[in-house]
Amino acid sequence: LLVVVQSLAFSTTNKANYSNKKVASPLTADDYDDVVVKSNRVFVAGISQTCSEETIHSTFSVFGTIADILIIGQDDAERKNKRKPYCFVTFDDLSSAQRAVASSSSSVPSSPPSNDDNNNNSVYTQIQYSKPIDSRRRSNQSRVEEAGKQSQIEAYTTETNLIVQVQSTHVDRMVDYLHCWNDKEKGEQNNFCKVLGSASAISRNVSLLYLSCGNPIDLGRILGVDPLLARAINKSYIVQPGLLRGNLSTEQGCSDFAKMLFGKVSSQTNNGLNDGNDEEEEPVVCRMQVFPPKYQSRLLQLVYDLVLETDEESRQFTISPKRFTHMLSVVEAYQYKGKGWEERQHDDNSKLYMVGISPASMDLDVVDTNNIITGDSSGDDVSRAYYKLKEAIGMYEAIHGALPQDLHGSLALDCGSAPGGWTKYLIEHFGCKQVYSIDPGELSPSVMKLKETMHMQMKIQYALPKLLEDEAVASDGGGVKLWVSDMCLHNMAEQVELLLLAKEEGVLAPNAFFVLTLKCVVGHSKLAYDAQVKKVVDKFFMDANLDCVETFHLFSNRSGERTVIGYIK
Ligand SMILES: C[S@@+](CC[C@H](N)C(=O)[O-])C[C@H]1O[C@@H](n2cnc3c(N)ncnc32)[C@H](O)[C@@H]1O
Structure with missing residues (x-):
């Protein structure tokens, strides 16, 4: 990569830093006047035709969480202007963008070398800040960037x-x-699911994933009721491929859109949503869900008015939030946010929407997935932790098949167990005859009362010698067969060291199964966290005889946490 990183709006007052003209930037020295910090986005010039989004992601994610990458100039159509491809990397926060620019401004890059797809000796060769391009050029650039984004989303929506x-x-x-x-379901009843892409929506915190699936109704429900996904997914919308133009944020736009929507739904319902029975059919009753939700009530009212204007006899559909048979979804798939966005906000055709009507299930479509997690009577903390181990085992079993029978009914040790979700899971899922539940803290009464729980209210370092005196552990053929540890230790390597110590002391049975949570305390990017965990796991491999080890970033993990699972022989 010949990469020049230019903050689109980066602060500096020192012209001298920017005098080097060898860079592949079209800017002149005059461009390097005082610039005001106001953008999370960096401009990367001079990328190759084959440089992939993954390469750019792995290169730049060391500086912080990336919200968006937009590559321009690699499409055949775009190549016509003969300019080398370039891209925009938008970070979640300004400081990450600053780090990207700052680290690249030295001749020796502080980031790891980033490999181009077919070129191994590529790093930042020269970096300099630049003033934002003059407003005319910036508006062109912003238009190109927006056009790229818009056409990408339009392409997704033909299949979504x-x-x-x-x-x-x-x-x-x-x-x-x-x-x-998708891999698991491959070939089964046409149950495929293709991820077409994603885009941030409303705010940077919320994103939309565009999927093309064989059975969107079933998949939507599976996603909606899986407690593991509850913290990741806000909602799913079944839509029909294709787009409607409009703008729900203005009164006129909303009214025009309501008419369009009414026409579309009427014709769909007329064409036999009711199953094509010849007999006279009741109108289809829809519950409406609109994203972003702030336009829901306005649109709902307008569509409902149109429904009431049709005479009852010929009514094809109606709206009801409670006794509905179908779901009517309206989703803003794209909103122009480029140059002149403020003015265009009032353009009544400036946004793209996807809509869909699908059979609904009263139970599932109004389910509050949070209840699935917190509905457990033994308390939020216990059930949240319980699902973390459940997710971990589920992921592991998805790769390696069901865990061996000899783990069932075995001796287990839960290190850092309070309030007790993992202990509870070990007892329920593996039918462990005894779980040494070790934590200086209190266990929840609902876990304490289980007869298999043996709470050792102390640190693991003190518990290990005591366990050696325990008959079940010390006897022939005894030993702990299942070791789980969810301690949030400052030094994550200590999690591994404690397990190795237990092995050395003879607390573990041969080929014991382990689950460890490793928590990173340094860094801020996915790449940095993954690298730290890999280092610890690599060392673990050198220090012990391990088998079938997997590292997961679970939905239940925080962004800096990973779960490591495997066998220690
Ligand atoms: C995240 S909580 C564990 C939650 C638990 N997995 C559950 O299912 O409820 C971490 C626990 O590790 C415990 N802990 C930290 N250091 C420890 C040590 N050296 N020995 C034992 N427990 C420790 C803390 O007291 C804390 O309760």
Whole structure:
């Protein structure tokens, strides 16, 4: 990569820093006047035709969480202008953008070398700040950038039939989850799921995933009721491929859109949503969900008025929030946010929407997924932790198949167990005959009362020698077969060291199964966290005889946490 990083709006007053003209930037020295900090976005010039989004992501995510990457100039159509491709990397926060520019401004890059797809000796060769391009050029650039984004989303929407609204921090994990799901379901009843892409929506915290699936109704429900996904997914919308133009934020736009929507839904319902029975049919009753929700009541009222204007006899559909048979979804798929956005906000055709009507299930479509998690009577903390171990084991079993029978009914040790979710899971899922539940803190009464729980109210370092005196551990063929540890230790390597100590002391049975939470305390990017965990796991491999080890970033993990699972022989 010949990469020049230019903050689109970066603060500096020192012209001398920017006098080097060898860079592939079209800017002149006059461009380097005082610039005001106001953008999370950096401009990367001179990328190759084959440089992938992954390469750019891995290069720049060391500086912070990336919200968006837009590559321009790699499409055939775009190549016509003969300019080398370039891209925009938008970070979640300004400080990350600053770090990207700052670290690249020295001749020796502070970031790890980033490999181009087919070129291994590429790093930042020269970096300099630049003033934002003059307003005319910036507006062109912004137009190109927006046009790229818009055409990308338009392309997604030709195939999209399910849109999932997710927390931006969970997009990567959600995409991984869907890939796994797709692999698992491969070929079964046309149950495929293709992730077309994602885009941030309303705010940077919320993203939309555009999916094309064989059975959007079933997949939407599976996603909606899975407690593991509850913290990642806000909502799913079944939509029909295709777009409607409009603008729900203005009164006129909303009214025009309501008419368009009414026409579309009427013709769909007329064409036999009711199953094509010849007999006279009741109108289809829809519950409406609009994203962003702030336009829901206005649109709902307008559509309902149109319904009331039709005479009852010929009414094809009606709206009811409670006794509905169908779901009517309206999702803003794209909103122009480029140059002149403020003025265009009032343009009644400036936004793109996807809509869809699908059979609904009263139970599922109004379900509050939070209840699935917190509905457990033994308390939020216990059930939240319980689902973390459940998710971990589920992920592991998805790769390696069901865990061996000899773990069932075995001796387990839960290190750092309070309030007790993992202990409870070990007892319920593995039917452990005894769980040494070790924590200086209190266990929840609901876990304490289980006869298999043996709470040792002390630190693991003190518990290990005591365990050696325990008959069940010390006897022939005894030992702990299942070791789980969810301690949030400042030094994550200590999690591994304690397990190795237990092995050395003879507390573990041969080929014990382990689950460890490793928590990173340094860094701020996915790449940095992954690298720290990998270092600890690599050392673990050198220090012990391990088998079938997997590292997961679970939905239940925080952004800096990973779960490591495997066998220690
Ligand atoms: C995140 S909580 C564990 C939650 C638990 N997995 C559950 O299912 O409820 C971490 C626990 O580790 C415990 N802990 C920290 N250091 C410890 C040590 N050296 N020995 C034992 N427990 C420790 C803390 O007291 C805390 O209760």
